[in-house]
Amino acid sequence: AQSVAQPEDQVNVAEGNPLTVKCTYSVSGNPYLFWYVQYPNRGLQFLLKYITGDNLVKGSYGFEAEFNKSQTSFHLKKPSALVSDSALYFCAVRQPSNDYKLSFGAGTTVTVRA
Amino acid sequence: NAGVMQNPRHLVRRRGQEARLRCSPMKGHSHVYWYRQLPEEGLKFMVYLQKENIIDESGMPKERFSAEFPKEGPSILRIQQVVRGDSAAYFCASSPGGGPEAFFGQGTRLTVV
Numbered sequence: 172a173q174s175v176a177q178p179e180d181q182v183n184v185a186e187g188n189p190l191t192v193k194c195t196y197s198v199s200g201n202p203y204l205f206w207y208v209q210y211p212n213r214g215l216q217f218l219l220k221y222i223t224g225d226n227l228v229k230g231s232y233g234f235e236a237e238f239n240k241s242q243t244s245f246h247l248k249k250p251s252a253l254v255s256d257s258a259l260y261f262c263a264v265r266q267p268s269n270d271y272k273l274s275f276g277a278g279t280t281v282t283v284r285a
Numbered sequence: 286n287a288g289v290m291q292n293p294r295h296l297v298r299r300r301g302q303e304a305r306l307r308c309s310p311m312k313g314h315s316h317v318y319w320y321r322q323l324p325e326e327g328l329k330f331m332v333y334l335q336k337e338n339i340i341d342e343s344g345m346p347k348e349r350f351s352a353e354f355p356k357e358g359p360s361i362l363r364i365q366q367v368v369r370g371d372s373a374a375y376f377c378a379s380s381p382g383g384g385p386e387a388f389f390g391q392g393t394r395l396t397v398v
Contacts, residue, residue: 175327207389214291214391215328215376261327271318271380272341273387275327 173198175264177276185284190252192279194245194262204245205263205273206236215261221245222267232256252283287312289379289390290359297396298367306362306393310379317360318387319352322374331375334360367397 174197184190196202206218219230226238236247245262262276290309298304310317315336320328321344331344334354342352349367354360364371374394378387 205386212394215389217386217388220386263328271316271333272330272344273318273320273328273378274330275320277325277327 173202173264173266173272173274175262175274175276177260177262177279179279180277181280181282183282183284184252186254187251190247190249190256190281190283192247192260192262192281194247194276195243196245196262196264197243198264198266201267203265203267204236204238205265206230206234206245206247207261207263209259209261209278211258218247218260252281254283254285257281257283289314289377289388291375291377291390291393293393294391295394295396297398299398300368301366304364304367304371304395304397306364306375306377306395307359308362308377308379308390309359310377311381311388314379314381314388316380316382316387317354318378318380319360319362320376320378322376322392324373328376331362364395367395369397371395372397 176195204221207215219228221228221238229235234249259278261278263273265273317334319331322328332352333341349365351363374392376392377390380387
């Protein structure tokens with residue numbers, strides 16, 4: 172079985188400061204990892220993914236994430252947060268072998284204050 | 286290339302009525318997935334369909350819920366005799382095949398009153 176944990180319900184940062192949203196996963200074999208963002212009353216928007224290759228993945232809106240196999244983590248980062256980054260962020264994992272289901276974390280609400 | 290289209294965006298139903306949620310996948314995508322997001326929770330897998338086939342419905346409640354993806358037209362998630370606990374956001378995603386990435390629609394927010 173695969174699962175995702177987002178240990179922080181909320182993350183609050185000041186605009187211009189670094190932003191980190193944590194994610195750890197549990198899956199058999201090599202995972203496919205994803206980050207999605209959900210703005211209020213909107214759908215899920217894809218941010219970035221890790222399939223294979225470089226452990227540091229760059230995505231939309233200046234976000235990046237680092238795959239750490241030994242720590243089974245895939246933390247989302249942004250060097251300088253903007254107020255407009257305030258949203259709900261979901262980490263998701265999928266097994267590449269015959270499983271097509273995405274398992275989502277519970278989400279982390281990010282608030283960036285001006 | 287339009288994205289995954291879901292309609293309606295918002296749906297209000299009284300207890301006992303039926304709810305029909307529609308999802309048109311991206312052009313060229315033959316795989317559709319439905320997820321449900323309950324308040325303050327992550328998305329939970331419900332069902333995976335290919336054209337005219339239900340591949341996996343292990344996440345669907347055993348009663349009142351059904352899904353289809355006909356040869357022509359959108360995928361439909363149908364909830365009969367809705368109850369207040371069905372109130373949630375229902376998201377559809379599609380993929381072109383067995384690839385790793387699924388593209389999500391805007392979701393349908395169902396409110397049962």
